[in-house]
Amino acid sequence: MSKEKPSIPKGTRDFGPAVVVRRNYIFSVIRRTFEKFGYLPLETPAMEQLSVLTGKYGDEGDQLIFKILNSGDFLAKTNHSDIEQGHKHLTSKITEKALRYDLTVPFARYVVMNRNDITFPFKRYQIQPVWRADRPQKGRYREFYQCDADVVGTDSLLCEAEIVQMVNEVLTTIGLTDFTIKINHRGILAGIAEAIGEKGREGDICVAIDKLDKIGQEGVRKELLERGISEEAVTKLEPLYTLEGSNKAILEQLQTILGETAEGQRGLKDLYDVWRYLSRLNSSALTAQNESGNPRLMLDVTLARGLSYYTGCIFEVKVNNVSMGSISGGGRYDNLTGMFGLQGVSGVGFSFGVDRIYDVIEELQLFPESSQVGTKALIVQFDKESEEYALPVLQRLRDEGIASELYPEPAKLKKQMGYADQKNIPYVILIGSEEMASGKLKLRNMELGEQQDVTVDEIISLLK
Amino acid sequence: MSKEKPSIPKGTRDFGPAVVVRRNYIFSVIRRTFEKFGYLPLETPAMEQLSVLTGKYGDEGDQLIFKILNSGDFLAKTNHSDIEQGHKHLTSKITEKALRYDLTVPFARYVVMNRNDITFPFKRYQIQPVWRADRPQKGRYREFYQCDADVVGTDSLLCEAEIVQMVNEVLTTIGLTDFTIKINHRGILAGIAEAIGEKGREGDICVAIDKLDKIGQEGVRKELLERGISEEAVTKLEPLYTLEGSNKAILEQLQTILGETAEGQRGLKDLYDVWRYLSRLNSSALTAQNESGNPRLMLDVTLARGLSYYTGCIFEVKVNNVSMGSISGGGRYDNLTGMFGLQGVSGVGFSFGVDRIYDVIEELQLFPESSQVGTKALIVQFDKESEEYALPVLQRLRDEGIASELYPEPAKLKKQMGYADQKNIPYVILIGSEEMASGKLKLRNMELGEQQDVTVDEIISLLK
Numbered sequence: 001m002s003k004e005k006p007s008i009p010k011g012t013r014d015f016g017p018a019v020v021v022r023r024n025y026i027f028s029v030i031r032r033t034f035e036k037f038g039y040l041p042l043e044t045p046a047m048e049q050l051s052v053l054t055g056k057y058g059d060e061g062d063q064l065i066f067k068i069l070n071s072g073d074f075l076a077k078t079n080h081s082d083i084e085q086g087h088k089h090l091t092s093k094i095t096e097k098a099l100r101y102d103l104t105v106p107f108a109r110y111v112v113m114n115r116n117d118i119t120f121p122f123k124r125y126q127i128q129p130v131w132r133a134d135r136p137q138k139g140r141y142r143e144f145y146q147c148d149a150d151v152v153g154t155d156s157l158l159c160e161a162e163i164v165q166m167v168n169e170v171l172t173t174i175g176l177t178d179f180t181i182k183i184n185h186r187g188i189l190a191g192i193a194e195a196i197g198e199k200g201r202e203g204d205i206c207v208a209i210d211k212l213d214k215i216g217q218e219g220v221r222k223e224l225l226e227r228g229i230s231e232e233a234v235t236k237l238e239p240l241y242t243l244e245g246s247n248k249a250i251l252e253q254l255q256t257i258l259g260e261t262a263e264g265q266r267g268l269k270d271l272y273d274v275w276r277y278l279s280r281l282n283s284s285a286l287t288a289q290n291e292s293g294n295p296r297l298m299l300d301v302t303l304a305r306g307l308s309y310y311t312g313c314i315f316e317v318k319v320n321n322v323s324m325g326s327i328s329g330g331g332r333y334d335n336l337t338g339m340f341g342l343q344g345v346s347g348v349g350f351s352f353g354v355d356r357i358y359d360v361i362e363e364l365q366l367f368p369e370s371s372q373v374g375t376k377a378l379i380v381q382f383d384k385e386s387e388e389y390a391l392p393v394l395q396r397l398r399d400e401g402i403a404s405e406l407y408p409e410p411a412k413l414k415k416q417m418g419y420a421d422q423k424n425i426p427y428v429i430l431i432g433s434e435e436m437a438s439g440k441l442k443l444r445n446m447e448l449g450e451q452q453d454v455t456v457d458e459i460i461s462l463l464k
Numbered sequence: 465m466s467k468e469k470p471s472i473p474k475g476t477r478d479f480g481p482a483v484v485v486r487r488n489y490i491f492s493v494i495r496r497t498f499e500k501f502g503y504l505p506l507e508t509p510a511m512e513q514l515s516v517l518t519g520k521y522g523d524e525g526d527q528l529i530f531k532i533l534n535s536g537d538f539l540a541k542t543n544h545s546d547i548e549q550g551h552k553h554l555t556s557k558i559t560e561k562a563l564r565y566d567l568t569v570p571f572a573r574y575v576v577m578n579r580n581d582i583t584f585p586f587k588r589y590q591i592q593p594v595w596r597a598d599r600p601q602k603g604r605y606r607e608f609y610q611c612d613a614d615v616v617g618t619d620s621l622l623c624e625a626e627i628v629q630m631v632n633e634v635l636t637t638i639g640l641t642d643f644t645i646k647i648n649h650r651g652i653l654a655g656i657a658e659a660i661g662e663k664g665r666e667g668d669i670c671v672a673i674d675k676l677d678k679i680g681q682e683g684v685r686k687e688l689l690e691r692g693i694s695e696e697a698v699t700k701l702e703p704l705y706t707l708e709g710s711n712k713a714i715l716e717q718l719q720t721i722l723g724e725t726a727e728g729q730r731g732l733k734d735l736y737d738v739w740r741y742l743s744r745l746n747s748s749a750l751t752a753q754n755e756s757g758n759p760r761l762m763l764d765v766t767l768a769r770g771l772s773y774y775t776g777c778i779f780e781v782k783v784n785n786v787s788m789g790s791i792s793g794g795g796r797y798d799n800l801t802g803m804f805g806l807q808g809v810s811g812v813g814f815s816f817g818v819d820r821i822y823d824v825i826e827e828l829q830l831f832p833e834s835s836q837v838g839t840k841a842l843i844v845q846f847d848k849e850s851e852e853y854a855l856p857v858l859q860r861l862r863d864e865g866i867a868s869e870l871y872p873e874p875a876k877l878k879k880q881m882g883y884a885d886q887k888n889i890p891y892v893i894l895i896g897s898e899e900m901a902s903g904k905l906k907l908r909n910m911e912l913g914e915q916q917d918v919t920v921d922e923i924i925s926l927l928k
Contacts, residue, residue, distance in 0.1 A: 006573040006804045009511050009561045014574055017504030036862055038839040038869035040481030045607050046510060047473050067533040069559055071597035075551045083547055087539045095533055097473050109470040110478055119886035121872060129510065133535035143509050156872030280855035340470045375502040391744040398500055405502035408585060408620030422583035
């Protein structure tokens with residue numbers, strides 16, 4: 001047995017009780033909202049076949065997949081040549097399974113495997129950890145939770161509108177008020193490419209303008225030119241970065257610029273539809289304003305999102321006035337299950353970043369008191385006699401559903417009070433000889449530091 | 465991109481919505497009970513350092529640990545000799561991390577790493593998956609959940625009594641009535657070994673009598689003799705397999721047999737203490753009887769439990785009249801953290817087997833209706849006009865907290881009703897031109913097949 005100081009792998013975390021309870025609060029708000037909108041939970045295994053994951057995240061992604069060594073004599077089926085061909089080749093010989101990298105590919109895999117049993121449209125949510133062999137840094141972990149909701153098997157824009165509604169509901173429920181839901185459409189981006197004379201080049205344009213926040217307009221110009229977009233096109237593009245006015249005003253300007261392109265038309269029609277749904281649903285995403293006076297839902301033609309599989313509306317959500325990247329994002333894809341041979345299943349989905357939401361809630365001190373569940377009352381143990389008296393009291397409290405503990409041994413009072421303190425237990429019950437004689441126990445409110453003499457019945461009605 | 469038919473690794477499972485919801489019901493009963501007794505949640509990473517896990521589960525266990533291949537060029541630091549020495553040696557060169565094999569070792573690792581911040585006694589529960597490269601078979605998976613509760617830093621027998629209470633509460637809450645909580649003590653087993661003239665041989669005796677259920681008295685006799693226990697000792701031992709009478713009667717018989725041995729004394733004293741606590745707590749584990757007329761809590765001197773680290777009370781729980789192994793078990797250990805160099809931390813813990821509990825509940829049809837959460841009402845969509853009318857209705861239902869959906873497109877009625885059916889949605893709302901004119905919508909109870917014409921307000925009060 002190793003006696004060395006134990007540690008955990010870099011980029012991973014233990015979550016102690018106080019943190020788990022707060023994370024569960026966030027998960028429960030998200031879960032309740034998903035379910036209110038008709039999404040049902042799915043759970044897939046941590047391990048997937050390596051072949052299911054490989055090739056879905058680009059070359060760079062493939063490198064970041066954690067592979068699981070075959071059990072037993074994994075070298076049995078290899079030969080010298082396998083080893084001489086280097087680690088990439090050898091990997092395919094000694095590993096068959098890998099840890100899930102995201103929740104989207106396992107979802108697509110599940111849909112394809114169960115296509116005959118699933119009723120479409122299929123609305124599922126999934127809240128599970130994923131693993132990436134990324135270099136750990138502040139806010140980036142090798143194990144982290146994703147919270148995804150997707151619906152596949154319908155192209156109704158009601159789904160997009162409901163995603164806006166769900167984001168809005170989750171964030172307002174946890175107490176956020178100053179946030180922006182950015183929306184754009186791949187058709188708008190394709191229409192722009194066509195309108196500036198670079199039809200079909202929206203891929204390069206997206207990659208470049210996705211960096212607008214980070215490298216600024218000059219940086220984007222440089223990158224666009226490097227990617228072979230003409231100077232004339234870039235010059236035509238730039239005014240679009242700073243389109244001003246209400247969403248309606250921007251939509252009208254876009255109508256003028258892109259109205260002639262088929263892709264632009266498609267994007268505009270979809271966006272108008274989303275707006276129509278939200279307005280009919282009387283959504284506060286349309287009426288609420290953030291602190292800078294802009295509407296909560298904002299059309300942003302510079303929103304591109306990296307993932308290549310998006311084909312329709314795309315979303316990204318930022319909390320304003322905190323230094324934090326986007327906390328949610330998603331979009332429509334027309335062919336997610338195509339990677340496993342099932343064509344023509346359109347879907348739309350989005351994801352919450354729980355670690356970032358946690359940090360924002362903590363920074364803004366929005367965790368509710370009620371998210372600190374735990375023991376409500378600790379009964380102090382003085383001696384065997386007080387223990388004997390306390391046991392039925394303990395049982396009565398628990399019978400009433402009150403989480404409670406009897407300190408398990410007659411330790412020093414200071415130690416027992418310290419225990420209550422450390423565990424944030426709000427009430428302590430003290431039972432000395434006087435209390436046993438009178439039947440009135442000392443109930444101490446730990447926050448106020450006040451004590452009162454009360455019967456067990458009174459304690460129960462106070463704590464329930 | 466692979467177009468092959470996708471699959472999941474053998475021994476792993478996808479959990480679709482209906483199953484997740486039922487599993488979550490079990491988890492929530494367990495979680496609520498743990499918290500009522502003052503246990504708080506801990507979560508540890510799926511990956512642990514390989515060195516933390518190796519050597520903790522015996523040679524056989526080590527083989528069953530899933531190892532994670534180092535990322536990048538994992539061969540860079542190896543040479544020809546590493547490869548020629550075979551897979552066991554090479555494993556240590558190309559893997560540093562592994563998947564958690566149980567929740568006990570990560571818990572011990574957490575306690576040691578955080579010893580200075582933890583207030584003892586430390587009561588934690590942990591509900592997370594574990595992974596084992598076992599050969600999959602019926603009821604045995606390579607990924608499965610464990611639900612553990614442990615308290616470390618006290619040797620009070622109140623903790624043992626509370627474990628009996630928690631098992632009792634969880635199982636009765638999910639509706640089980642005919643189950644047996646078996647209890648024994650390592651001191652009793654050591655005392656027996658001494659009393660039959662084989663002092664110190666309780667390890668071999670435990671391994672053998674642990675198989676009593678499987679191989680019968682003759683099989684155990686053969687194994688005991690093979691393990692070098694004398695024939696005379698085995699003959700003395702056998703009457704103990706069939707001790708009869710109440711727990712009290714058995715304790716009294718044991719007092720006669722083991723009273724002279726120090727270990728036997730220790731075991732008896734602890735068991736008497738557990739009984740004293742339970743009786744003072746008025747526990748139904750003492751008073752309730754199972755269908756065969758035996759008490760729910762039964763002292764069973766043949767209960768041995770395999771794990772070598774137990775030193776005091778041991779537990780095992782079986783549901784009667786179903787063909788299923790034990791659904792819960794645990795015990796006291798005096799030196800769990802010793803494996804990481806922290807001595808003298810006594811603790812006691814137990815674990816629920818969720819997969820087995822699930823199967824039992826399903827077999828006995830004890831899943832409550834309320835465990836089938838999901839969409840409460842589906843609004844059928846006939847055409848754009850009914851959609852327009854339906855949207856504010858949908859929003860009102862959701863504002864009232866009623867999980868509801870509008871079918872996202874005007875599909876055939878049969879298809880939409882099939883969707884409600886498949887998803888077990890109990891109510892369907894139909895809005896035709898007549899309904900729009902009168903404001904009275906058709907509410908269909910899917911189970912009864914009955915329809916009524918009601919206002920939105922009436923729907924809300926019916927569904928809430």
